[in-house]
Amino acid sequence: xxxxxxxxxxxxxxxxxxxxxxxxxxxxxxxxxxxxxxxxxxxxxxxxxxxxxxxxxxxxxxxxxxxxxxxxxxxxxxxxxxxxxxxxxxxxxxxxxxxxxxxxxxxxxxxxxxxxxxxxxxxxxxxxxxxxxxxxxxxxxxxxxxxxxxxxxxxxxxxxxxxxxxxxxxxxxxxxxxxxxxxxxxxxxxxxxxxxxxxxxxxxxxxxxxxxxxxxx
Numbered sequence: 616x617x618x619x620x621x622x623x624x625x626x627x628x629x630x631x632x633x634x635x636x637x638x639x640x641x642x643x644x645x646x647x648x649x650x651x652x653x654x655x656x657x658x659x660x661x662x663x664x665x666x667x668x669x670x671x672x673x674x675x676x677x678x679x680x681x682x683x684x685x686x687x688x689x690x691x692x693x694x695x696x697x698x699x700x701x702x703x704x705x706x707x708x709x710x711x712x713x714x715x716x717x718x719x720x721x722x723x724x725x726x727x728x729x730x731x732x733x734x735x736x737x738x739x740x741x742x743x744x745x746x747x748x749x750x751x752x753x754x755x756x757x758x759x760x761x762x763x764x765x766x767x768x769x770x771x772x773x774x775x776x777x778x779x780x781x782x783x784x785x786x787x788x789x790x791x792x793x794x795x796x797x798x799x800x801x802x803x804x805x806x807x808x809x810x811x812x813x814x815x816x817x818x819x820x821x822x823x824x825x826x827x828x829x830x831x832x
Contacts, residue, residue: 618728621719631733634719637726639663639679651712651733653705664731670700699736711740739788747786753824770813772831779806780826783819
């Protein structure tokens with residue numbers, strides 16, 4: 616496929632897509648990218664994604680979407696992990712984006728492009744942050760409660776169940792836990808059911824709270 620054909624194909628997708636050359640300059644920016652980031656095409660072409668999006672990771676470290684080592688991959692068959700970044704829109708708003716990437720290799724010219732597919736995950740990040748804050752508040756409250764030995768006895772949790780509770784306590788969402796453990800959503804629901812039965816709780820938040828109070832996690 617020629618580069619022009621690739622761009623014509625990507626321009627018709629509903630996903631936000633843009634491409635970066637080996638020189639780090641943006642060379643393609645589809646309409647969905649304009650809608651998501653707010654930058655019109657003419658404002659970004661020829662600029663680096665670092666200068667346009669100013670992406671930072673969860674630790675606040677600036678990250679560039681262009682990586683020379685990825686460019687050296689022989690083709691788009693190479694697996695490139697997805698990654699999340701907080702980026703700046705045209706109007707100065709910070710949003711969280713999950714990026715998936717493929718390498719387009721032009722065998723005739725010997726040049727490569729990084730093609731980035733962008734998905735807005737701001738809602739998911741806010742939900743995870745809220746859960747984390749609730750967990751931290753729960754820990755503060757738990758530090759003032761009575762001796763956990765006064766709680767009703769519970770059945771012993773398995774290592775897998777404790778691992779799931781620790782993930783939720785750390786602020787991970789259900790989808791993140793499913794992905795990290797490589798299980799199905801139904802399997803996770805089954806684990807949560809067993810956890811609630813063993814702890815005599817009624818929902819995930821209550822289970823995490825009681826597990827912390829009982830010093831199980």
